Amino acid sequence: MSPVLAGVLQLLALMGALALAYVPLGTYMARVYSSDKHLRVERWIYKGIGANPDTEMRWTAYLRGVLAFSAAGVLFLYLLQRMQGGLPGSLGFSSIEPAQAFDTAASFVTNTNWQSYAGEQAMGHAVQTAGLAVQNFVSAAVGIAVAVALVRGFARSRTGELGNFWADLVRGTVRVLVPIAAVAAVVLVACGALQNFSGIHEVGQFMGGSQQWNGGAVASQEAIKELGTNGGGYFNANSAHPFENPTPFTNLFEFFLILVIPLALTRAFGVMVGSVKQGYAILATMVTIWVGFVALLMWTEFAHHGPALQAAGGAMEGKETRFGVGASALFGVSTTLTSTGAVDSFHSSFTGLGGGITMLGMMLGEIAPGGVGSGLYGMLIMAIIAVFIAGLMVGRTPEYLGKKIGSREIKLAACYILVTPALVLIFTAASMALPTPPHSMLNSGAHGFSEVLYAFTSASNNNGSAFAGLNANTDWYNTTTGLAMLLGRFVPMVFVLALAGSLAGQRPVPATAGTLRTEKPLFTGLLVGAILIITGLTYFPALALGPLAEGLA
Amino acid sequence: MNHSVMNTVRLFGAGLRALLVLTLVTGVLYPLLVTGVAQGLFHDKANGSEIAAHGKVVGSSLIGQSYDLPLKKGQQTPDPDLRWFQGRPANGLGDNSLNTRYDLLLSGATNLSADSKDLLQQVKDAKAAVIRNNSVPGYTVKPSQVPADAVTSSGSGLDPHISPRYAEIQVHRVAERNGLSVAQVEKLVKDKTEGRTAGFIGEPRVNVLELNVALKELGTQH
Numbered sequence: 161m162s163p164v165l166a167g168v169l170q171l172l173a174l175m176g177a178l179a180l181a182y183v184p185l186g187t188y189m190a191r192v193y194s195s196d197k198h199l200r201v202e203r204w205i206y207k208g209i210g211a212n213p214d215t216e217m218r219w220t221a222y223l224r225g226v227l228a229f230s231a232a233g234v235l236f237l238y239l240l241q242r243m244q245g246g247l248p249g250s251l252g253f254s255s256i257e258p259a260q261a262f263d264t265a266a267s268f269v270t271n272t273n274w275q276s277y278a279g280e281q282a283m284g285h286a287v288q289t290a291g292l293a294v295q296n297f298v299s300a301a302v303g304i305a306v307a308v309a310l311v312r313g314f315a316r317s318r319t320g321e322l323g324n325f326w327a328d329l330v331r332g333t334v335r336v337l338v339p340i341a342a343v344a345a346v347v348l349v350a351c352g353a354l355q356n357f358s359g360i361h362e363v364g365q366f367m368g369g370s371q372q373w374n375g376g377a378v379a380s381q382e383a384i385k386e387l388g389t390n391g392g393g394y395f396n397a398n399s400a401h402p403f404e405n406p407t408p409f410t411n412l413f414e415f416f417l418i419l420v421i422p423l424a425l426t427r428a429f430g431v432m433v434g435s436v437k438q439g440y441a442i443l444a445t446m447v448t449i450w451v452g453f454v455a456l457l458m459w460t461e462f463a464h465h466g467p468a469l470q471a472a473g474g475a476m477e478g479k480e481t482r483f484g485v486g487a488s489a490l491f492g493v494s495t496t497l498t499s500t501g502a503v504d505s506f507h508s509s510f511t512g513l514g515g516g517i518t519m520l521g522m523m524l525g526e527i528a529p530g531g532v533g534s535g536l537y538g539m540l541i542m543a544i545i546a547v548f549i550a551g552l553m554v555g556r557t558p559e560y561l562g563k564k565i566g567s568r569e570i571k572l573a574a575c576y577i578l579v580t581p582a583l584v585l586i587f588t589a590a591s592m593a594l595p596t597p598p599h600s601m602l603n604s605g606a607h608g609f610s611e612v613l614y615a616f617t618s619a620s621n622n623n624g625s626a627f628a629g630l631n632a633n634t635d636w637y638n639t640t641t642g643l644a645m646l647l648g649r650f651v652p653m654v655f656v657l658a659l660a661g662s663l664a665g666q667r668p669v670p671a672t673a674g675t676l677r678t679e680k681p682l683f684t685g686l687l688v689g690a691i692l693i694i695t696g697l698t699y700f701p702a703l704a705l706g707p708l709a710e711g712l713a
Numbered sequence: 714m715n716h717s718v719m720n721t722v723r724l725f726g727a728g729l730r731a732l733l734v735l736t737l738v739t740g741v742l743y744p745l746l747v748t749g750v751a752q753g754l755f756h757d758k759a760n761g762s763e764i765a766a767h768g769k770v771v772g773s774s775l776i777g778q779s780y781d782l783p784l785k786k787g788q789q790t791p792d793p794d795l796r797w798f799q800g801r802p803a804n805g806l807g808d809n810s811l812n813t814r815y816d817l818l819l820s821g822a823t824n825l826s827a828d829s830k831d832l833l834q835q836v837k838d839a840k841a842a843v844i845r846n847n848s849v850p851g852y853t854v855k856p857s858q859v860p861a862d863a864v865t866s867s868g869s870g871l872d873p874h875i876s877p878r879y880a881e882i883q884v885h886r887v888a889e890r891n892g893l894s895v896a897q898v899e900k901l902v903k904d905k906t907e908g909r910t911a912g913f914i915g916e917p918r919v920n921v922l923e924l925n926v927a928l929k930e931l932g933t934q935h
Binding site for chain 2: 161163166169170173205209210211224225228229231232233236280281289290291293294296329330334338341346349351352353355356357360363365366367371372374377379380381395396397401402406408409411412464465467469472473474475476479481483484487488503504506508509510511512515602603605606607629710713
């Protein structure tokens with residue numbers, strides 16, 4: 161069997177597995193966020209928080225909950241790293257310097273998981289397990305909560321109420337993320353992922369001498385790292401490390417974990433707004449873009465353009481033998497289109513155009529299918545824009561899911577889509593214009609520029625993957641990527657929740673013959689077009705200077 | 714004013730309490746539960762899939778090693794010990810200055826780009842070395858026979874595998890150096906070759922450590 165055919169079969173197997181999980185998981189999540197019953201363990205948690213889970217919140221209260229919880233997360237994680245030297249189970253690692261501790265705290269709380277440190281050289285058990293892994297869960301739960309609030313905005317009428325943030329946060333964690341992650345972690349261990357609390361120790365080698373090993377709760381973190389579209393590796397090599405991703409099967413299993421919640425949320429959305437067909441239209445948009453990107457990246461990587469790869473006879477630089485080119489391309493697309501940022505192969509050593517495709521994937525705004533929650537709300541914002549464009553063409557007031565898209569709604573959606581491009585382009589330009597930041601580049605020329613552009617694209621879109629040649633552990637990059645991650649996460653959330661509040665307050669408009677049928681393939685086509693055109697217009701000049709210049713040289 | 718400050722403080726307190734309670738659930742109970750199950754059911758795998766030969770641990774089946782001669786005086790990098798099958802190059806950089814070379818404490822890739830002159834040179838040097846080292850009297854390796862994995866570094870810098878093609882071009886050399894017949898070594902490689910999982914997942918591969926352990930056993934029987 162040729163490697164290309166094997167790659168395509170892996171893609172089909174993955175799609176089959178995702179299709180099987182779609183309806184049960186999506187319907188289950190819709191029920192989790194609609195039910196008015198509380199589990200006993202949840203009641204204990206609410207008592208601990210001191211919050212009443214049955215209080216309905218308006219959008220401002222919901223937003224305050226998100227911000228208070230996330231601020232506490234940043235502060236706690238920052239202090240945990242700053243005190244690492246004195247904590248038990250720190251494996252002898254010292255406390256993290258302030259700039260890097262800020263960057264890492266911002267990174268994990270925003271579901272980005274950008275890492276300017278090498279895990280096995282910097283973080284002990286206490287910080288990894290009680291700090292970083294915890295944010296892997298709760299930052300994912302916050303993302304889903306905000307998406308659910310927006311869906312409620314569409315589903316509800318003549319009320320400003322969007323549900324209760326604490327209840328959504330706790331339910332997402334306890335009923336969705338923890339059970340799936342626990343099962344997934346055991347599967348990973350069964351295939352060879354590490355799961356222990358041993359310290360750094362020496363293990364004998366074949367030729368004599370020894371290798372130095374880190375122990376750690378790797379599998380339990382790996383499972384939620386993928387499931388929550390986080391992406392922060394336990395080790396520096398992330399999912400290329402055999403202790404994180406030991407076999408070809410675990411590799412395929414990890415794609416599944418990355419994609420399953422973002423895709424199934426479109427089902428939950430359909431159920432909650434009372435039309436599963438609307439969910440299918442959004443799903444079709446996500447899958448169309450994702451499959452298109454997989455095809456493009458497989459093509460560039462199998463073609464292996466670029467002098468070094470031509471000399472090698474294949475694009476195997478930075479790729480593992482057990483995965484090969486096809487599965488690595490599949491991982492590269494899935495991770496950059498979902499805001500995950502985990503890697504099983506190193507994007508900096510992809511072909512010039514291949515690296516550009518992973519970058520473009522993030523520039524779409526992480527919506528196909530995007531991060532857990534953030535993918536759905538990002539895509540619904542794009543749907544509003546697409547409906548608006550269609551409305552302009554026929555001269556009707558646009559409406560979506562029975563809600564009028566008036567000037568307030570379209571202003572909020574427009575603000576949403578301006579935030580991340582502004583962050584990416586301004587920070588990249590500043591890094592190139594200032595004297596010292598360019599010194600961090602490993603490669604020169606167009607690829608060096610790509611390293612910087614990739615870094616800010618990744619940070620602002622909360623992806624977390626890197627053209628990892630860039631030495632990002634400097635005060636400049638730690639500070640600016642930290643700010644880009646925080647602003648790129650929470651400013652859009654403000655607009656999403658404001659939009660949700662405004663939609664929930666409307667009275668529904670009855671559908672007429674002139675209403676745009678947003679559950680039809682025509683709308684999916686319009687939506688795909690709108691996404692590609694908006695992203696293309698925004699980023700083409702920057703892409704031309706980096707990956708296009710390298711790939712077409 | 715005072716009222717809103719109080720509200721903010723109260724809200725932040727709720728956020729902090731929520732974080733602490735959820736840390737207990739996801740940062741303490743969850744990893745302990747998974748570790749308990751893992752250590753109970755999959756003890757060896759959870760601790761690194763160690764391989765022993767003659768009662769001595771020789772490494773992990775998941776982690777690559779180097780098979781080099783001792784460093785000679787004045788040498789920066791050791792020469793490969795051509796008695797043994799060799800793994801992939803490991804020029805990965807854990808950070809921007811330090812080379813990993815199968816030192817597990819630091820995993821990472823080179824991150825060099827496809828148009829990098831450094832990478833081109835590394836590939837050319839590696840290819841020349843593969844051809845030089847594996848050509849023995851009566852068997853010459855042609856440049857077109859050298860597969861990509863033999864001349865590139867992996868993502869982790871710890872790749873335990875090589876492609877079956879790379880193992881095959883090492884067979885003649887290994888047979889000669891160990892005083893074994895080519896057929897014996899060929900059979901060994903064939904036995905140790907893993908196909909794609911379920912016929913289509915991943916790529917065919919040979920585990921270098923397992924291959925060398927088996928080779929050593931064959932040598933002692935001989």
